[in-house]
Amino acid sequence: MVTMFSSLGKNISTLTRMCPLCHYGQASALGLCRVCFNDLPRCPPVDLTVHMAQAPKGVRLILASLWYMAEVRYWLAAFKFRGRSGEANAMATLICAQAVQHYRQQQLKLPNYLLPVPMTKKAWAARGYNQAQLLAEAVSELLGIPVWYGVVRTKQNIKAHKLGAKARRQVLNESFRQVGKLPRGTRIALIDDVLTTGATLGAIASILPRAGIIVDAWTLAYTPPPMLNKERY
């Protein structure tokens, strides 16, 4: 009997999930071990558009939960490139915490819909999932806001670095197409994993109707510009 219990205990312990960051601690309900979770480089719950070199047009406010630094890069790489799609739940918790705090502080109404930044069918087939969609679905579960799939992507990873900024924007804008209707007065939150220049968010906002639609963006991580002085936050 003792042998049976000890082998049962051994089997249970092998089922315990290791922290995907340190591979040492036991992952808690937060997805990471408590040490790694507490060490995450958090962004303050502020609108980042005012700190961006060129904020995307048509996007009212942008929130990010984490700075895109070493451990966050590693965690996101596991999520995007090593098939660890289950990380979306822990990441969504961070996105929700940031959004709820900011909207409460600013006395804003939460969005009516979440819109994950779409992928082309080809890119989806290569990865097997769209990380932004998984994040949006997990955020939807937590906040009870439905996901809206009314935008599709027709071109992915455009190598437009030789083009000027205007031409690049034009090409990016042509990568998205609206396929679903939005009632006037709708509030939308675009959901993405990483925010860099905001050009993708601006491209999606540009194809949505201007009148009566409010577009916000919630991302997990933000790549700060090199000269960013974090003391400003």
Ligand SMILES: [Zn+2]
């Ligand atoms: Zn850990």
